[in-house]
Amino acid sequence: MNSFEAVIFDLDGVITKTAKVHAAAWKAMFDEYLQERAKQGKEAFREFSYEQDYLTYVDGKPRYKGVESFLKSRNISIPFGNPTDLSKKETICGLGNRKNEKFVETIEKEGVDIYIPMVKLIKELKEKGIHIGVASSSKNCELVLQTTELDQFFETRVDGIVSAKLGLKGKPEGDIFVKAAENMGVSPDKAIVIEDAVSGVQAGKNGGFGLVIGMARENNEEDLLRNGADIVKKNFEGITIETLEQWFKKKNKL
Numbered sequence: 001m002n003s004f005e006a007v008i009f010d011l012d013g014v015i016t017k018t019a020k021v022h023a024a025a026w027k028a029m030f031d032e033y034l035q036e037r038a039k040q041g042k043e044a045f046r047e048f049s050y051e052q053d054y055l056t057y058v059d060g061k062p063r064y065k066g067v068e069s070f071l072k073s074r075n076i077s078i079p080f081g082n083p084t085d086l087s088k089k090e091t092i093c094g095l096g097n098r099k100n101e102k103f104v105e106t107i108e109k110e111g112v113d114i115y116i117p118m119v120k121l122i123k124e125l126k127e128k129g130i131h132i133g134v135a136s137s138s139k140n141c142e143l144v145l146q147t148t149e150l151d152q153f154f155e156t157r158v159d160g161i162v163s164a165k166l167g168l169k170g171k172p173e174g175d176i177f178v179k180a181a182e183n184m185g186v187s188p189d190k191a192i193v194i195e196d197a198v199s200g201v202q203a204g205k206n207g208g209f210g211l212v213i214g215m216a217r218e219n220n221e222e223d224l225l226r227n228g229a230d231i232v233k234k235n236f237e238g239i240t241i242e243t244l245e246q247w248f249k250k251k252n253k254l
């Protein structure tokens with residue numbers, strides 16, 4: 001018996017190497033849009049940067065929230081629009097959809113790479129009968145899981161599509177993780193969250209989870225620790241259920 005009953009994984013950047021694909025799609029979309037605005041004489045072009053813009057305003061957030069918070073940081077105000085907006089429409093939703101087209105195009109063309117140590121851990125958890133869920137802001141979560149044939153491992157999937165349907169608040173609110181725990185009949189304080197985004201570790205903390213592990217795929221250990229991660233790892237090589245058990249016990253003084 002373990003002290004924890006479930007592990008809830010973020011997807012992009014934790015299980016799959018799709019965080020980079022997302023970041024590239026966001027950059028391509030925003031740079032294109034900022035160029036258009038510069039051509040229209042609205043403001044001088046300043047590129048969308050990974051460090052300053054992506055990690056701060058976009059990473060881990062629901063699609064339209066990401067558009068909204070980046071544009072706000074540049075003092076750009078456009079109508080919210082509607083999720084059904086075509087990608088050429090100059091609305092928050094239109095721009096979000098434009099980014100999504102670029103993302104899906106890349107996935108279909110190039111496939112999805114996985115983080116092998118994390119998938120090993122998922123398989124070990126499954127064998128030991130520990131509940132495993134996935135909680136992702138992405139509306140492409142199912143597509144990515146099916147592409148990698150990992151969908152079979154997860155007892156529950158709370159993603160961007162499920163969130164929209166249920167009206168769940170996106171990360172950094174804890175809703176999406178709490179819902180995943182609830183679907184598996186586990187109390188958040190008995191569950192572990194694994195996340196790579198600042199907004200994601202904040203969500204784990206806000207949801208009252210027993211342990212929040214930050215995956216520092218970038219050099220952002222400090223940011224993750226400051227925002228709610230109890231422990232930060234750069235790599236999951238060699239991490240087993242026993243390791244999780246030790247961390248969980250230590251954090252919860254068991």
Ligand SMILES: [Mg+2]
Pocket residue numbers: 010011012013014019060195196197200
């Ligand atoms: Mg992520």
